[in-house]
Amino acid sequence: MTDTAVPASADLSALDLLATLVAVVDDAGRIVYANHALEDAIGLSRRNLQGVDLADWLLPASLWHNALQGAQQHEYAVIRYDTQLRRLLRPPLPVHLVLATTDERARRIVEMLPLEQQARQEREERLLEQTQANKAMIRNLAHEIKNPLGGIRGAAQLLQLELGQRPDLAEYTDVIVHEADRLQALVDRLLEPHRRALQFSDVNIHEVCERVRAVLLAEFPKGLQVVRDYDTSIPEFRGDRELLIQAVLNLAHNAAQALRERIAAGDARITLRTRVQRQVTFGKRRVRLALELHVIDNGPGVPDDIRERIFYPLVSGRDGGTGLGLTLAQTFVQQHQGLIECDSRPGHTDFTILIPLA
Template sequence: MIPVDPVSPDWQALDWIGTPVAVLDRQGAVLFANCALENLLGLSRRMLAGMPLARLLADAGPLARALADVGTLDDAEVRFSAQLIGAHQAPVEVQACLRAAGPVRPTLVLELALPGAHMRQEREERLREQGEAYRELVRNLAHEIRNPLGGIRGAAQLLQLELPGPELADYTWLIIAEADRLRALLDRLLEPHRAGGQPGQVNIHEICEHVRTLVQAEHPQGLALRRDYDASIPELHGDRAALVQALLNMLRNACQALAERIAAGDAEIVLRTRVAHQVVLGHRQHRLALVLDVIDNGPGVPETLRERIFLPLVTGRADGTGLGLTLAQAIAQRHGGLVECDSRPGHTRFSLVLPLA
């Protein structure tokens, strides 16, 4: 076996590739794992170095056959399907391509393709386009409604002064109250796109603990709020107040989905932070990114809402406004990131992804 060299300069260039890649010896042991593979597995390259790749697969048979086939020719290329087992997740379906690295060193290169990898970029682009369309719509809506709404309210106040008796005052008060309600709704629609506060260096775990305390005070019984933090995450540059609001909206959205479980006493939300490597956000590749997950054991997002969950006024609750996640997404995009959703019954994960300097 080739001596394990996790920092070989010949392989470090693979860290700049967004595709998960491993360098193997002829027996299938991992010599090097790039950043994308570390992120996918939740394991560091030092932990992976020297480990038989078969231990990371649900079925080692396809890999064994590929190793045998690729060993016959230096320029051979073998493709196969596999299920990759990470540290903290269910098996991930991948398409693998194994090829010889060349006759100079008896090593093999394994490239893994996630079937839905291209879909993530398309989904991110769609979310950004939706955000731009929403901003333009709200600006036009506010302009068209604010002026006549103010006129209606003012006219109702003048009419109230001219009424001969109090018996019709209830109607003018109703007009004024409804005008105020619509004005407040407009303000909430505009809120995500107003200029934020003064950005600075913020500690994401301090924000998590602050928001966790607020939510736990709102739900002292029936809800377990668990932490799973990566303490090595550095500070990031951002607007603390805005990030607190974004995370608070995400947690409150989870609590609303968990209403029945909170009543039953078995609701759970996990706050998890991780560092992702070589992440593309808004057509820019970032060497490091923060991934803040809010994971709940609720019923999941209905299928009919999954593609529209971040649009304003879209909600699955009769008394909901559908603005909480819209605001969280707008704040994330203002910081160069985004909020993603992955949901199935019993496991819903909203992920706030932000670039790290």
């Protein structure tokens, strides 16, 4: 290997902080530096990878040779294509490869983003943008509704006084007042996440789960089994305990509502599972340690027609639902820099809360 292909590693060490797989190669395509993510993906240390032709790890190699030739001839500043990364003792990993020249020494940086991870990042970014838009819309809409709603209720109460001698008509004003109160409660729930200041303290996630489990079993004492599957090694973390209880309870309560028929049959099951995930990516941010909390049910699954919209406000899969439970849960979790994901099919729905721990 030439001197120009062996730069000091100090200027490349920052690449180890990235969640994406990164290699620095020389002009001939030999690996100069592999970051930790690439080491983990392939199953070899960077010492063993150094000096190896990257083509040996890409399938098909011809696509890499064509891309490298284009870069050598300065045909493109950046080249992108989908390929597969070979791995030891595991199937090849589909990746989106980005090849770019880094400096005058003809070093090239190769970034490989697993296609599944890329899709997840794009989904997370869309979800975050959607949530921000929802929050702004909800605040504006709630404030626009609240003022005239108070006026309607006040007018109805005055009308009640005028109709004191006409009980047959007072029934109508009772309906107005009742519906105004119901809408006021809905507006208050919409504004709730934006009113309350976060109250952070040390949180034990299993105390949160046990609180949710107790509430569920009190509401559904028969026909519902709430299974504990805890990793008791999970450390405490800084969070708002009450908001986390509400977030998990919203998910669990939604699951219980979807299990009505199974509860009646006596075979409904909700599983609360906790795990630790390492090297997790939230959007474009990588964290060393994250909490993974699953709320799993054996119900019918999320209806196909709302699956992509379940975290939108006022979208509900059941009659009489407000469509706020999942929206509020997502908001509460995002206030902890986390997110909620959903994997659903008939007989198995898994809502997963991910929150950074370190």
